[in-house]
Amino acid sequence: MFLGQIQLPDKAEAHRQLRSHLTQFGIWVGVIRVLPYVIHFLTKENEELKLEL
Incomplete structure (x- = not known):
C-alpha cells in the first residue's frame, strides 16, 4: 500500500464514533x-452482631 492511497477518516464521523x-x-x-x-x-443479608455474655 502506497502512502498516496491512504484516505484520512472524516473528522465529523470520527468525532461521532x-x-x-x-x-x-x-x-x-x-x-x-x-x-x-444492587x-x-x-440479597438483604441481616448482618446483625449479637454478643452473649
Missing part, C-alpha cells in the same frame, strides 16, 4: 460501580 465509544465506556463504568450495591440490596 468517539462520543459513542465514550458513552458506552461511561455506561459500563456506571454499571460496574452500581452493581455491588446485589447487596437484593
Whole structure:
C-alpha cells in the first residue's frame, strides 16, 4: 500500500464514533460501580452482631 492511497477518516464521523465509544465506556463504568450495591440490596443479608455474655 502506497502512502498516496491512504484516505484520512472524516473528522465529523470520527468525532461521532468517539462520543459513542465514550458513552458506552461511561455506561459500563456506571454499571460496574452500581452493581455491588444492587446485589447487596437484593440479597438483604441481616448482618446483625449479637454478643452473649
